[in-house]
Amino acid sequence: MHITEAVQRLGSESAFEVLARARALEARGVEVVHLEIGEPDFPTPPHVVAAGVAALEAGDTHYGSPQGSPALRRAIAEDLGRRAGLNVDPEQVVVTPGAKPVMFFTILAFAGPGDEVLYPSPGFPIYESLIRYVGATPVALPLYEARDFRFDYAELRRLVGPRTRLIILNSPHNPTGGVLTAADLDLVAELAVRHDCAVLSDEIYRQIVYGATHESVLTRPGMAERTVVLDGFSKAYAMTGWRLGYGIFPPALVPHVVRLAINSYSCVPGFVQQAGLAALRGPQDAMAAMVDEFRARRALLVEGLRCVPGLRCRWPQGAFYAFPNVTGSGLDDRTFADELLGTHGVATLAGSSFGAHGAGHVRISFANSPASLGKALGRIGAAMAALRARAEAR
Ligand SMILES: Cc1ncc(COP(=O)(O)O)c(C=O)c1O
Known part of the structure; x- marks a missing residue:
């Protein structure tokens, strides 16, 4: 074997x-x-569980859209549009089983042998694992304790170059609890545009902040066509076991991501998506x-x-x-x-x-x-x- x-x-x-x-x-x-x-x-909040159970009882137990239910994608687009002041098309949303496939698909889509991907170190270990899996070169972007676990600007400028295809951000950050500032995001956006590379912005902890303000790099000029936002229901709605996440992708990437979904898991269970819809639309x-x-x-x-x-x-x-x-x-x-x-x-x-x-x-x-x-x-x-x-x- x-x-x-x-x-x-x-x-x-x-x-x-x-x-x-x-x-x-x-x-x-x-x-x-x-x-x-x-x-x-x-x-998981009881009204969310109830929505999932009701959907099961109503027979939502068959294959569904590989991209995700239109109702849930609309709710996700509205949610992001509202808080970031952006006009997000539900067609840019792909619903996934947990948020992890968004990482996998984005790295698969942007990086291969000869390409460099910047990732936060320390950081969620799956980023580096997947970069190595696709044969790309992982480039660690150090986060410094003395800077409240944020990166150094001169170092970031040095690390982004002609072979950089993707920069991975995670804010709020696992494992340090660091949150990137508006100026940090400005610099990432400036470099991504200048070097024509994509950004994967892992925002799975965005609702869990203590005085700090969470902002998305997606809001910066020139970033809509090069940013993937990774988000989901696992942390904010205590839904880790339901496996429900999503990505907001640049329009050109969506058909490829949907094909990756079709090639791997087909679709996210309908009743799980109904629970997610109740989470977004219901009391917070x-x-x-x-x-x-x-x-x-x-x-x-x-x-x-x-x-x-x-x-x-x-x-x-x-x-x-x-x-x-x-x-x-x-x-x-x-x-x-x-x-x-x-x-x-x-x-x-x-x-x-x-x-x-x-x-x-x-x-x-x-x-x-x-x-x-x-x-x-x-x-x-x-x-x-x-x-x-x-x-x-x-
Ligand atoms: C930074 C970060 N991103 C993504 C994920 C994955 O979330 P999910 O369980 O929805 O796949 C986690 C889970 O621990 C995480 O810490």
Whole structure:
């Protein structure tokens, strides 16, 4: 049996591996606090569930349009049009099973051998995995702690060149909680237009911000014909398991993306799309309450982390992750995360699993109860004290 080299180049998401290790510990009776999770710990709002169930009962259980239902695409276009002040045609919207296929299709459509793709480092690990899969050259765009996990302008100017086909942005950002500023987006747009490259703007956490304002690069001059907006229902509506996302594509790309859908999954289940329609058109109070709760937990977690001697932690501006610097422990981030899980029963993700520039940090999700966060803080404090004493004794 021969397995292609391309498939063997695919990477993975360490969140799934850490979850498996934590579950194995739990099976042996160890109590683990789960801070590795990348999904809201809230239920899908009841009116959204009810819409999905009603659609199932009404027989919406057959093949549908590969591009997505016209009603949902209209609602998505109106939503984006309203908040970004843009005129978005529902024909530019492609509904996908979760948002991940938007990443896959965009990278497949724009990059191949000999092409360069810029991606944030640290960043969602699937970007780099897919760039390598298509045979393109991944070019890391470092995000700096000292700049609240944003890029350096001179460095971005240096990295974008004649071989750049695509620039990937993610704001609010996983794993750091960083949010790009208006000036950051201006520069990306200026460079994308000048070098005639596309931008994939991953905005899946856009509703989850704490004082910062989320803006889309799509609004910048010259960007409508070169921007793909990746978005979806997983995070804002606590719908990770429904698998419902979408992309807003430049018109010229849509027929290709629809063919990719036909070649891979045919269509998104109709009842899932009905649930999505209810999420967009219905009351938004469940989302607002969830973001308020995340804001309170962020305060609890970040203030707690900042009190631990040897830890440094910036305030995340969005999403539900803190990304403390753990170099004061004397360990590298992978060893630190292993020690935290194995010895202290706290599951986090090593920063370097999000790329080389994540080294020295761990990602801590605050999608967990205040009681669990409090317990985790106590254990992290104890772990740091023990590690620092060990380092001093050496
Ligand atoms: C930055 C980012 N983009 C995209 C996704 C994928 O979302 P979905 O579950 O809708 O495929 C995630 C999920 O964790 C994410 O963190």
